[in-house]
Amino acid sequence: MLKKELKMKLVYLDHNATTPIDERVLSVMIPYFSANFANPSSIYTIAQKAKEVIEDARSRVAQLINASNGNIIFTGGGSEADNLAIKGVAFANMDKGKHIITSQIEHHAVLNPCKYLERLGFEVTYLPVDKYGIVDLDALRKAIRKDTILISIMYANNETGVIQPIEEIAKITKEKGVYFHTDAIQAVGKMRVDVEQLGVDLLSMSAHKFYGPKGVGALYVRKGIKIDPIIHGGGHEKGLRAGTENVAGIVGLTKALEIAMEHVGKEWEREQRLRDKLEKGLLEKIPDCFVNGHPEKRLANTTNIIVKYVEGESMLTYLDAEGICASSGSACTSGSLEPSHVLIAMGIPHELAHGSLRFSLGRSNTEADIDKVLDVLPNIVKKLREISPFGKGKDDLVQRT
Numbered sequence: 573m574l575k576k577e578l579k580m581k582l583v584y585l586d587h588n589a590t591t592p593i594d595e596r597v598l599s600v601m602i603p604y605f606s607a608n609f610a611n612p613s614s615i616y617t618i619a620q621k622a623k624e625v626i627e628d629a630r631s632r633v634a635q636l637i638n639a640s641n642g643n644i645i646f647t648g649g650g651s652e653a654d655n656l657a658i659k660g661v662a663f664a665n666m667d668k669g670k671h672i673i674t675s676q677i678e679h680h681a682v683l684n685p686c687k688y689l690e691r692l693g694f695e696v697t698y699l700p701v702d703k704y705g706i707v708d709l710d711a712l713r714k715a716i717r718k719d720t721i722l723i724s725i726m727y728a729n730n731e732t733g734v735i736q737p738i739e740e741i742a743k744i745t746k747e748k749g750v751y752f753h754t755d756a757i758q759a760v761g762k763m764r765v766d767v768e769q770l771g772v773d774l775l776s777m778s779a780h781k782f783y784g785p786k787g788v789g790a791l792y793v794r795k796g797i798k799i800d801p802i803i804h805g806g807g808h809e810k811g812l813r814a815g816t817e818n819v820a821g822i823v824g825l826t827k828a829l830e831i832a833m834e835h836v837g838k839e840w841e842r843e844q845r846l847r848d849k850l851e852k853g854l855l856e857k858i859p860d861c862f863v864n865g866h867p868e869k870r871l872a873n874t875t876n877i878i879v880k881y882v883e884g885e886s887m888l889t890y891l892d893a894e895g896i897c898a899s900s901g902s903a904c905t906s907g908s909l910e911p912s913h914v915l916i917a918m919g920i921p922h923e924l925a926h927g928s929l930r931f932s933l934g935r936s937n938t939e940a941d942i943d944k945v946l947d948v949l950p951n952i953v954k955k956l957r958e959i960s961p962f963g964k965g966k967d968d969l970v971q972r973t
């Protein structure tokens with residue numbers, strides 16, 4: 573078994589969960605763990621140099637997302653950026669109102685801060701999506717009230733890759749004078765993101781989703797937005813995020829974003845070609861399976877498919893034995909028996925949502941990787957269907973107890 577594992581080339585198709593760090597990113601980070609270790613808040617020369625490095629990184633990130641009209645706040649990851657946006661805006665603006673609007677398909681880093689705020693007396697509207705996973709704009713217009721202070725809608729969904737109409741939403745929120753945050757964690761690095769063109773007030777990103785280090789993210793905050801810190805301490809990050817800066821992480825995030833932006837259009841096309849080949853092949857070779865999400869308004873690297881009459885988790889186990897890494901539902905909900913809240917919001921019945929598989933491609937993937945999945949998955953499904961009590965024609969048994 574071990575021998576087989578060692579010989580097998582890993583086929584990693586879970587880039588929406590995380591990406592390996594780019595060698596070029598790692599090499600610019602290393603000096604900040606040792607030789608350039610100084611605390612940027614200290615006054616001597618080497619500390620001032622570290623401070624300059626951070627400010628240089630901040631302006632480079634700002635430039636890459638066209639954020640000259642605002643600030644970049646470095647955080648301890650994407651979840652923290654989302655929490656800062658939501659709780660920070662809620663606490664700073666509760667004198668104006670205590671109503672927040674978000675969607676049913678957000679990542680838990682957005683949904684759970686909202687649920688927490690509900691416990692503290694805020695009201696939250698969770699907007700529905702259509703069968704393609706796109707937020708209903710009429711429902712959004714109707715949901716906005718006098719006491720609405722924040723709208724948070726993700727840019728691209730991590731499970732389906734579906735892209736939301738952010739520019740249109742921004743027009744609505746601007747008209748109504750409500751702050752607009754977008755969790756752009758799956759979009760940044762995969763596509764060109766321009767906060768001015770989008771018209772957003774706050775935008776989250778996370779380095780490990782674009783070949784940077786884990787545990788570092790950033791929040792764009794437009795000038796003039798009222799926001800409180802959620803981590804209190806020293807006056808770091810314009811008073812919005814206390815704590816000695818993760819200099820290596822910040823340098824890594826910046827380098828990773830620069831590299832991603834250099835190749836953004838080309839890599840999108842390359843991954844799309846491979847993704848489409850994978851999708852088409854699976855649909856041809858596996859009876860009773862279909863793709864979730866919008867056919868076009870979707871990230872180029874993501875495909876989410878449902879294979880009827882089998883469990884997503886079982887397919888993943890068999891794929892893993894072949895050295896193929898994929899996921900079912902989001903990484904956070906994997907391991908629990910709850911089907912994906914995203915697929916449920918799209919109107920997919922529970923018993924089908926259990927059979928979902930997500931493949932998310934990345935830079936390392938080749939034609940051979942896709943061929944391998946197309947070679948092994950149809951057989952896995954065939955085998956599982958033969959032994960499944962939920963097999964075709966046994967629909968009456970699908971009812972779960």
Ligand SMILES: *Cc1c(COP(=O)(O)O)cnc(C)c1O
Nearest residue numbers: 649650651679681730757758778
């Ligand atoms: C990964 C992810 C997050 C969480 O980011 P972390 O850096 O892992 O905390 C939030 N939202 C979306 C859409 C994500 O894909």
